[in-house]
Amino acid sequence: MIHTGDKEYYKGIDAICFEGKESDNPLAFKYYDPTRVIAGKTMKEHFKFAVAYWHTFCGQGSDPFGPGTQNFPWDKSSDPIQAAKDKADAAFEFITKMGFDYFCFHDYDLIAEADSLSESESRLSIIVDYIKQKQKDSGVKLLWGTSNCFSNPRFMNGASTNPNFDVVARAGAQVKLALDATIVLDGENYVFWGGREGYMTLLNTDMGRELDHMGRFLTMARDYARAAGFKGHFFIEPKPMEPMKHQYDFDAATAIGFLKEYGLENDFKLNIEVNHATLAQHTMQHELAVAAKANMLGSIDANRGDYQNGWDTDQFPNNIQETTEAMLVFLEAGGLQGGGINFDAKIRRNSTDMEDVFLAHIGGADTFARALITADKIISSSPYKKLRKERYASFDRSNGAAFENGTLSLKDLYHIALENGEITTQSGKQELFENIINQYI
Numbered sequence: 001m002i003h004t005g006d007k008e009y010y011k012g013i014d015a016i017c018f019e020g021k022e023s024d025n026p027l028a029f030k031y032y033d034p035t036r037v038i039a040g041k042t043m044k045e046h047f048k049f050a051v052a053y054w055h056t057f058c059g060q061g062s063d064p065f066g067p068g069t070q071n072f073p074w075d076k077s078s079d080p081i082q083a084a085k086d087k088a089d090a091a092f093e094f095i096t097k098m099g100f101d102y103f104c105f106h107d108y109d110l111i112a113e114a115d116s117l118s119e120s121e122s123r124l125s126i127i128v129d130y131i132k133q134k135q136k137d138s139g140v141k142l143l144w145g146t147s148n149c150f151s152n153p154r155f156m157n158g159a160s161t162n163p164n165f166d167v168v169a170r171a172g173a174q175v176k177l178a179l180d181a182t183i184v185l186d187g188e189n190y191v192f193w194g195g196r197e198g199y200m201t202l203l204n205t206d207m208g209r210e211l212d213h214m215g216r217f218l219t220m221a222r223d224y225a226r227a228a229g230f231k232g233h234f235f236i237e238p239k240p241m242e243p244m245k246h247q248y249d250f251d252a253a254t255a256i257g258f259l260k261e262y263g264l265e266n267d268f269k270l271n272i273e274v275n276h277a278t279l280a281q282h283t284m285q286h287e288l289a290v291a292a293k294a295n296m297l298g299s300i301d302a303n304r305g306d307y308q309n310g311w312d313t314d315q316f317p318n319n320i321q322e323t324t325e326a327m328l329v330f331l332e333a334g335g336l337q338g339g340g341i342n343f344d345a346k347i348r349r350n351s352t353d354m355e356d357v358f359l360a361h362i363g364g365a366d367t368f369a370r371a372l373i374t375a376d377k378i379i380s381s382s383p384y385k386k387l388r389k390e391r392y393a394s395f396d397r398s399n400g401a402a403f404e405n406g407t408l409s410l411k412d413l414y415h416i417a418l419e420n421g422e423i424t425t426q427s428g429k430q431e432l433f434e435n436i437i438n439q440y441i
Contacts, residue, residue: 005089032369048340050102084111145182150195160217198244215262233338235271269298292333299339327375
């Protein structure tokens with residue numbers, strides 16, 4: 001029996017183990033074998049699976065049309081400190097039973113925000129010390145921490161980009177405390193998601209000034225954390241809109257451009273989320289490829305959206321085709337830099353059984369594991385790499401190689417085009433590439 005406090009919350013559920021694809025046990029992994037080696041690393045090393053504190057232990061199933069439906073036993077105490085300790089006990093029991101090594105948090109996921117900054121700081125200190133001991137007892141680690149600078153009404157017009165300096169100062173204080181907590185808990189990374197860093201209308205927005213403020217704010221946060229001994233990566237998590245009409249970290253390319261403009265590219269990388277990618281009218285694999293090209297593929301928030309809904313539904317991943325395409329980019333990029341795969345996903349409003357959260361995480365882990373196995377087979381055993389190389393073969397010889405080496409001028413291209421004559425067809429093998437995943441799943 002596994003539990004990490006005085007009470008067992010997930011009764012009747014023991015450690016989740018790998019049993020293979022022939023198993024009919026719903027509380028077992030079918031594809032995620034932590035010890036299986038794929039492309040030189042174990043699955044455990046590739047993925048560094050993490051549990052999202054906010055969805056898994058703070059979410060209660062509420063939506064814009066009704067209150068929560070999930071009445072979990074760790075939400076009973078009216079005392080904020082005891083409630084936070086109960087939630088931590090449940091969290092570490094769940095993470096340990098899943099066999100995962102990591103969790104992620106926002107500051108006020110850990111404990112309820114108080115009426116004053118000083119009281120919030122005191123509460124955070126108490127719960128961080130409590131969680132530190134639970135880490136020592138369980139071996140569970142912190143993949144990354146972050147600060148919720150978007151939920152409180154004070155952040156209605158943004159945090160670092162707020163037009164009121166006093167709000168910016170309050171955001172800075174909150175980020176300092178979140179960084180302190182991350183450092184005490186030996187967090188490997190720290191994330192910035194600008195939930196309200198953007199605008200609703202340009203009529204009242206000085207975009208240039210706000211972007212400068214955001215750049216200055218992130219620089220201050222980096223400098224503080226480095227001086228305090230933090231050696232991990234900082235991540236930006238792109239999202240195009242929602243809650244703001246337009247957010248400044250719109251997508252991977254936008255975030256990369258921002259980081260380079262403000263000289264932050266050596267300390268910051270990207271945390272890419274599936275549902276955010278699709279909201280930006282991209283695919284997850286596109287965003288991963290953009291980040292990898294810039295050497296900024298840091299971490300992944302694993303979830304999915306609903307193609308019939310145009311908002312961030314944060315469902316657990318189950319699309320093997322899409323995830324395999326993402327894992328092709330993942331493997332060819334050499335994996336993640338510093339981060340891991342955090343299940344930023346929530347069980348549905350009508351999922352009220354205690355085992356539902358286990359079933360959801362098992363399915364998500366198996367989807368990624370099966371996709372990784374498939375992607376590795378495609379790379380190592382199919383003509384995939386050969387066909388991709390052949391598609392660009394003209395750049396590996398004579399004029400094409402000279403173009404890539406920078407030894408041709410525009411006038412040279414003109415003369416080469418005259419010599420070549422008209423071009424009527426090209427080989428793309430589009431259908432072959434699009435069907436290759438089906439052959440290896």
